[in-house]
Amino acid sequence: MNEPSHAHKVPSFPVSSKEFSTVVQGIKTDFILSSYDDYIFVLVTQLGKMGTLLQARKEEGYGAEITFTVSVLLGKHDEPMLRACARQLIERTSDMGSSRPLLLSLGLKDHSRGTLKEIVERVCENKVW
Known part of the structure; x- marks a missing residue:
């Protein structure tokens, strides 16, 4: 298992955050995790910049019915593995x-199942939540 090459927790005011880098499937991968009052924000990049932006949420219906929805807000709408990663998260x-x-x-750079599972x-x- 790859351990983050460096990790540090940013003070919790105003937002609890964690930044680290590690190697995922042979590619240096940077992570920024932030816990806002109303959202959890996760940025994962192998490109040094933001990529496809997705929103994922848990929705509870009547009774015990729980569903998860994933929407692509910006970027690659035709990449099912990115949606699968958001749903898993x-x-x-x-x-x-x-x-x-x-x-x-x-x-x-790599949208393979192994990369997304490791992410x-x-x-x-x-976790910061």
């Missing part, structure tokens, strides 16, 4: 006790 953050929606920016793991290991 909202499900995991929800399982870890957060009810906030997720705003996710993915600027990736989800790194985000969950370094």
